[in-house]
Amino acid sequence: MLERGAVAEPSNLELVQIVAVLGAGVIVAPLFKRAGFGSVLGYLAAGLAIGPFGLKVVAAPEAVLHFAELGVVMFLFVIGLEMRPARLWGLRRDIFGLGATQVLTCGALLTGLGMLAGLAPATAFIAAMGFVLSSTAAIMQILDEAGETATPPGQRAVSILLLEDLAIVPLLALVAVLAPATGQNLRADWVSLAIAAGAVAIVVAAGRWLLNPLFALLSAVRAREIMTAAALTVVLGTALLMQVAGLSMAMGAFLAGVLLSGSTFRHQLEADIEPFRGLLLGLFFMAVGMSLNLDVVMQQWGLVALAVVGYMVVKAAGILAVALLFGAGRREAIYRAALFAQGGEFAFVLYAAAAAVGIFDARISAVMSSTVILSMVLTPLTVMAARRLLPAEKPDLDGLEAPDGLSGSVLLVGFGRFGQVVSQAFLARALDVTIIDNDPGMIRSAARFGFKIYYGDGTNLDVLHASGAGSARAIAICVDDRAAANKIVTLAKETFPQAGLLVRAYDRGHALELVNQKVDFQMRETLESAFAFGQNALEFLGLAPAEAEETIADIRRRDAERFCLEQTSGLYAGLDLIHSNAPTPEPFTRPRQAATPLNTEAGVLAGEALRREPSPT
Incomplete structure (x- = not known):
């Protein structure tokens, strides 16, 4: 029998590796994100540090990478959940027009570059097409962290990534075609295509007629862990089916997500998958960092450096040309080039297939894999440089009118959801109102409802002069x-003393600032709606309308009294006027400057003694 220590030792080693991987990600990724480099670069650096060419904590990064690819699979599933078929159809021009043009253009340019470097045509083509397929995980993570995924440029980037994910299927078929051809290979290709088509048909059929009834049945059991297990089974099962059929696991997961995007359980599925998706995606980037073969980089550093620079520059030039051809602005085109000028995770799949059939030798495979990994490492840096160096994009002012020599009794600055309601009071009494806003989209939308809004920034003194502030009786901010x-x-106050100042206050602290600035009237933006909401809520819960009105009137009186005390004694005055839900009253002590404020109307809490943080409203 084995002694107790003999069994425990390998188990402890595995545990050390798991702790090291998780710990490295937890420590390094937030530091890189806080420094402005993004979490992707942090995960890559953490993987390199603990990999076989760093501290050697993990000796077999291939196994980690194979497992961590499930993070990419789940990421594509979550993206699919957001892509309803109608929305996907609406992106068809960007997917099959812009995306296909970018892939073909960059593929042709990079193939030519490889042939100029002395590679055989087939080798140059596969090397180029592997690099053309950008990292979906890296780009989506960067877009998501910057809040750009839902923007029009972000949606165009998503469309290109979808086309690139689809492109792996014909590219893998081409690898078999470019290998020494035989009749048996040809028959195998037709069989593979038939199997792939059958797998897609099975997924579509299951998505339309099986999954919704299945989740409805499981939901009736009211066991959260069963729903989570079912969600993981759908994602991983679909990915496995696609992989067995010779297709991309990521494409299978995306297809499953699209088919479930209209399901009533979509949000539940997304919530169940999200923790696994985030953890495995971070692990994937760490595994990529571990896989960087520093021996190859050092031995072939000149070739690798030329390959990284050459492929990234040529690919970026192709992306830039295609973006401009399809009508993108200069800033968007340059930013897209910086974002997509990299290889991606599918390159490893394509290069492995090419090595298996003899298109790549060991040296070319190692050099190209290192080139792809280094390009992924450099991408967060190129994106950060592009964001800092590119000037802010100028708004499209076509058809908009700037104020010039205007006059009126009221100047209203800002026509958002608050300003729109305020304007009705002035217009109902037929007052002469001039309205300015600096959002072109809002101005164009308002025009469809019969409003005349001038484009102008109210913080610019010249714009205020041109808008008639000098003759206005009131300026509503x-x-x-x-x-x-x-x-x-x-x-x-300095330039137009004749005009009364009526100001929308952000919160309670801002309202106090405005009172100190001696504006004529200020109103917290959520105050009256919250009072109305509270009164209706009390009536809904069974209180008589008169009693509900009396309760809100008392709260309004308390709030006004407390606000008066705060003007003389500070934000913490009048705390006894607040209805609190604390189980036992505790002596109030002024919070330290680092304390976290509670942003509530009751505002016990004045974390906003600091002006930079939101104060109790």
């Missing part, structure tokens, strides 16, 4: 930016 509102107040 309805912008949703606290700093901008304060700046307009300062300009107006």
